[in-house]
Amino acid sequence: MRNEPTPTAAPTVDPRSTSLSRLLTLVHHHGMLSRAQLTKLTGLNRSTISVLIGQLVSDGLVFEAAPAGEAQVGRPSPEVRPNPRVAALAVNPEVDAVTIGLVGLGGQVIKKIRYTTERIPTAAEAVNIAAAVIAGMRGELDSQYKVVGIGVAVPGLVNAADGLVRHAPHLGWHNEPLAQLLAQACGYPVAVSNDASLAAEAEMIFGAAAGSRNVIYLNGGASGIGGGIISEGRLLAGTSGFAGEFGHTLVRSDGGLCHCGARGCLQTEVIRAPLLALLKLDAGEPGELAGALSASTDPLVAAEVRRQLGFLAIALRTVVNVFNPEAVVLDGFLAALDAAAPGELAVAVAAQALIEPAAQMGIRAATLGADLMMVGAAELAFATLLANPTSAKLKPCGR
Structure with a gap:
């Protein structure tokens, strides 16, 4: 008689982690939501929302502020905002330049540097340019930000699982392990995807x-x-x-x-x-x-x-x-x-x-105009944090 394989148990889903993910994602995408709005959008009760927001604040991912504008009747619901000091680096290699940006949680482009090239950069040259620019920002990044990783938007076909650029015809790149090379050069986690796909996601979240x-x-x-x-x-x-x-x-x-x-x-x-x-x-x-x-x-x-x-x-x-x-x-x-x-x-x-x-x-x-690729690439880098806010283990940082 043939032995049947033992069924593998489905991974346990932590409801608290799922709720934290949903809350952080909502605040990130909207830029600001009140506790009352978060209660309505999630269906969670007010006490649960209070506890979850307290954890996100403690982890330095969001902060609360009194609502702006005129005085309201009754006790106003505090506004919950993403902490822009939690940030992602974004890289976009093009035929005539490599652009590097810093994007805060909430989709705000904090800084953008476009390094023009005299010819189409090779993958190795693009990595070197990005690494050099990021190295020049390192003092500021380490002292003022909590960087979750690097997202790269490439005009070509990219293996989503490992960041291998299979074919970028206009750059002349074939089978380039871009994620691996950039991670080794910079020391941050790196994710790579097609530029237009990332732009689509950015316009859906923050744009038209x-x-x-x-x-x-x-x-x-x-x-x-x-x-x-x-x-x-x-x-x-x-x-x-x-x-x-x-x-x-x-x-x-x-x-x-x-x-x-x-x-x-x-x-x-x-x-x-x-x-x-x-x-x-x-x-x-x-x-x-x-x-x-x-x-x-x-x-x-x-x-x-x-x-x-x-x-x-x-x-x-x-x-x-x-x-x-x-x-x-x-x-x-x-x-x-x-x-x-x-x-x-x-x-x-x-x-x-x-x-x-x-x-x-x-x-x-x-x-989204000129910021589109930076916002899209950053969204790729933020994905792990948004999916599991407790995984980043970020300390509270200034805002």
């Missing part, structure tokens, strides 16, 4: 899609089009973290060859370069293209905008039919395209997609 639970984020930049999927309030990563590559959606069967090897990808038809050429612009500041497109009266520019919006609508038709999102958030030059011909993209999508999901979806412009 705050309050929405089903969101598609699309960003257009010099390196192509990336995206992220939020499903029922969670980032949809896929088996290894590769989900959200909307730039490789087929929009034209006889289209140009993409670097992925396929033809007619969205990012071969919807592309920033011809817009810049028609407007006689270099890359410039992020808002420069949007302003120039909106101000242009050149029929050639208008024709190119409509051509690209047409292909973007084809891609969004698929997105709407497959994912049924509440919101599609556009960033980078995609937001500029939409703003240059207000309403045209929404009309084109509605004309092609299924009626019901199209009617439920709104197209919005991203709002």
Whole structure:
């Protein structure tokens, strides 16, 4: 007779730890909530909320303050705020720079340093740059902050489990153990993920899609089009973290060859370069293209905008039919395209997609701007703390 394996007991879930996680996450995402609001949002009673907040205060993760504004009738409920001295480091390697930031609990970008490079940095060079900048901040970090770790936003395919960058085509990186290299260089825990996926999460929590639970984020930049999927309030990563590559959606069967090897990808038809050429612009500041497109009266520019919006609508038709999102958030030059011909993209999508999901979806412009990647990468670093606030063992720190 065959011996059956002994069933493994399910891990015990500590209700207190779960409640602490929920409270800290709510305060982190909202920036400020009163005890009364936390009681309502969690369904916990007031005495339990008081005890849990007391522990978070003791651990230096939140602080309480008297409510601002005019005097209220009755005893006012104290405001609970995240402690911005509990912070995460954020790193974003690009084709022409490596940006390093410090982000406090609550999503506030405290500091941001953009180190420009004369050429595309290798993975080792990006690590060295980030490590050098962080070393220069070390005195300030050690004396004034409690750093939970480093989050890295990379424009490429990343193994979520180990932070291995499998393929970052525009950086020329292949199978780079970025998390391991940066952790060894800096001494902090490191997590790495795709930049567009992190941006999607940041816009859902702090930006244009705050309050929405089903969101598609699309960003257009010099390196192509990336995206992220939020499903029922969670980032949809896929088996290894590769989900959200909307730039490789087929929009034209006889289209140009993409670097992925396929033809007619969205990012071969919807592309920033011809817009810049028609407007006689270099890359410039992020808002420069949007302003120039909106101000242009050149029929050639208008024709190119409509051509690209047409292909973007084809891609969004698929997105709407497959994912049924509440919101599609556009960033980078995609937001500029939409703003240059207000309403045209929404009309084109509605004309092609299924009626019901199209009617439920709104197209919005991203709002976090230049801080987006820092906030998104920091959220990756904060994940462990938010999931289990007692795991960090942080001492109280100033605010």
